[in-house]
Amino acid sequence: MxxxxxxxxxxxxxxxxxxGAKNESLQVLCAVLLTSEKLRIKNIPEIEDIKCLIKILKDLGVLVKKNGIGDYTFQAKNINIEYLNTKKFREYGKSIRGSIMIAGPLLARFGKVCIPIPGGDRIGRRSLDAHLKGLKSLGSNIHYDNECQYFDLRVHKKNLNGKYILMEEASITGTANIIMAATLAKGKTTIYNAACEPYIQQLCKLLNKMGAKIKGIGSNLINIIGVKELGGCKKHTILPxxxxxxxxxxxxxxxxxxxxxxxxxxxxxxxxxxxxxxxxxxxxxxxxxxxxxxxxxxxxxxxxxxxxxxxxxxxxxxxxxxxxxxxxxxxxxxxxxxxxxxxxxxxxxxxxxxxxxxxxxxxxxxxxxxxxxxxxxxxxxxxxxxxxxxxxxxxxxxxxxxxxxxxxxxxxxxxxxxxxxxxxxxxxxxxxxxxxxx
Incomplete structure (x- = not known):
């Protein structure tokens, strides 16, 4: 110690x-899972929570190239979705709160995801309802394994489907998760009472560069028209x-x-x-x-x-x-x-x-x-x-x-x-x- x-x-x-902003970095790093193409992200802070998430991405099969200090290129071309069922992932996933945000991208792209109850700071109860209810509204079935303490989310139909979602709380990570899932959902998704922090705005701007159709950026009313697939991004710079x-x-x-x-x-x-x-x-x-x-x-x-x-x-x-x-x-x-x-x-x-x-x-x-x-x-x-x-x-x-x-x-x-x-x-x-x- x-x-x-x-x-x-x-x-x-x-x-x-x-x-670079820790909270924006956690969101943006999860967004790389939405596409098989390359994304280059700059000003990523060299901190332990970010290192842990990058380790999770690597173990999932994401190709990670470090171009310089805080400058990385990611490509999620060959994802091993079964890694999520391993003890190793559950240990890493439990160690940081940001791990919950891989759920939306992986569910949208592969139709299934297993997520342990995330860890992070011990600052009181931190509900996952904003995440789970939002993803359920888009068409996911959710099963909780009480013994292993993880959530299994699956889409039985071919795609997630856009919905009107009124969030009970303006959860930042919950909003990020739903936005990322909705970019590949069929039809229109409306999120009301969405978090609208600059870091959420940055995530939306990145997704639009990748080919998403997001409007209402900066407000608490976000409208998303789902697309079939997203592309890469040559450069995205994290805010301070x-x-x-x-x-x-x-x-x-x-x-x-x-x-x-x-x-x-x-x-x-x-x-x-x-x-x-x-x-x-x-x-x-x-x-x-x-x-x-x-x-x-x-x-x-x-x-x-x-x-x-x-x-x-x-x-x-x-x-x-x-x-x-x-x-x-x-x-x-x-x-x-x-x-x-x-x-x-x-x-x-x-x-x-x-x-x-x-x-x-x-x-x-x-x-x-x-x-x-x-x-x-x-x-x-x-x-x-x-x-x-x-x-x-x-x-x-x-x-x-x-x-x-x-x-x-x-x-x-x-x-x-x-x-x-x-x-x-x-x-x-x-x-x-x-x-x-x-």
Missing amino acids: GIFKIKGGIPLKGEIQPQ DMVEIGSWIGLAAITCSEIKIKNVSWKNLGIVPNIFHKMGIKLEKDKDNIYIPSQESYQIKKSLNNAILTISDAPWPGLTPDLLSILTVVATQAKGSVLIHQKMFESRLFFVDKLIEMGAQIILCDPHRATVIGLNHKSPLRGSLLNSPDIRAGISLLIAALSAKGTSIIQNIEQIDRGYENIDERLRFLGADILRTT
Whole structure:
């Protein structure tokens, strides 16, 4: 098991290039299964979750060629669908949440697929209903094997058939799965209450390049006319990761650092910059870069009626839930108080007990809400022995350790590596005192 040893309290300075978006990459990599032709995808992050999915694709029979850092060509010409029945696949499939998104493409192209209950972060219950109900609406029969804990999906007729689908929740991965399946379904599919994040928009744009007929991109009402087959794509470039961008902004603020984040794709950040403005953090738009100047203090703004500021997650264009852990840490050294309301996942705020041990003033109201009383850098966090429970809590504890007085040890850093590329090397480039060891 790897650990990070961190000496905190050191202001950082320099420029950083954000990695490619993890969530978009997971969707786009699954889309390569829709065609036998080649797809070239650039700016893929070199992180553990992506490496695991690429391993699954290779074992399925996908030809994978690495052209350079983050630059791959895929060709799903000879797929061994029986690999899905192996113990090896079930082990890999259970290790990442994104594995569920191979279901739609394989079902549409081959008429059958076996999927284990996917793993990923332990942040509370994460229903698969959006996926399964959507694929069932398109014509799939679904059987669940309770003993082996996997789903068997089959199309008994020749093709999936387009349907009107009203999603009960705007699930991002559920929307991606249904869209990919519908591209090869017979007739028209309408998806209402679809997720419309920039990464879903990117997936739709890629599929249209491949010959799909998708309209309504960017809205929650998607219309898809099925086609007989899809072709390849000479180049698709993954967007920068908005959650990693938010992580760098939060890190700069709490450590009083001066950082420039380059090529952030401002138009795809939504309300993320505005949320940090509400926290009192200065950030400037410099062409397509974000410049965060060093500031000794940042004051949380109150609501218009002078009430305590509440920050909560919501489907796009609302705030992504992946940033709430980071905002919680940033708030510990702000001037003022804030209520963090994590609506989507019931276990994501439990990591705050570690922040409390470090000296933060936080009241965990219930599994979904925490009130943070900022210390305004008057009482810095203390170095501590920490354990990374999931990707976002892990990076949040790393940010806390970098701001803390003294030395911290973070265990189970494999969780951080699942979502952040070479994070210790990039931090050292900015001047951080961080050592990776075992």
